[in-house]
Amino acid sequence: MNHDRYNDDYIAAILHETKTIALLGASPNPDRPSNGVMRFLLSKGYEVFPVNPGQAGKQIHGQTVYATLSDVPQPVDMVDVFRAPEYLDAIVDEAAALPTPPKVVWGQLSVRDDKAATKAEAAGMKVVMDRCPAIEYPRLVG
Template identity: 45%
Template sequence: MMLDADAIRALLTESRTIAVVGLSTKPERPSYGVAKYLQLHGYRVVPVNPTHAGEHILGEYCHGTLTQAADAVMRAGARIDIIDCFRKSEHVAPVVDEAIAVGARCVWMQLGVIDHAAATKAETAGLAVVMDKCIKIEHAFVMR
């Protein structure tokens, strides 16, 4: 079930920590621009990208896996609220499995990222799902 504007507004208002899976180190990439926007609007962004694990992106330590990121956030006394997925559709299912395992509140699949089976699995596990929408665009729209 896709979230409507009111549910997205509530989700974005109540969330504080967003793991960005597939966050790039390149400023020209959409994932970087979206993550920077989220930081500028008060969210803690937790980078997840195995290629850049151990590096810092936008001032935050990059983790190799979502599980590692969730463990680090938990040690700091918080939890990951939203998993923002910048992966190709065919790579979403393992991200959803990890999101369920770490107890995330929501899996957000960016524009063009569509996996109905993974979305159903996440919803069945109790996670909110947003699919084929940009979190930056939705934030700008519902939080105005």
């Protein structure tokens, strides 16, 4: 898939079908984008599992923080990545190794690695990169 541009229907379908999200790089700092996006996603009815090894066991927006993706206690539909692009490949490997891999790997604004995207797609996952669900949701879902 070409990740330079996404069809609106592709992104809208992901946002409609997704119910559970692991948010990698979640921050308790309200000034961080990951914190605001997590708050937004929770407000739209998504179940969000924050993942950040430095915050594991604590709470962000009332949700328990997990150290790793494999520590999240249930399968998730989407992995939303607030990490530098160079980590995306390893995140795809971790997601693909889960007993129930996510349906989607979503790289936040500036998070893009085409090699990792190809690997995720080969494993059956949809990929969105360099986009933010908190921007796309109001635009496409309402």
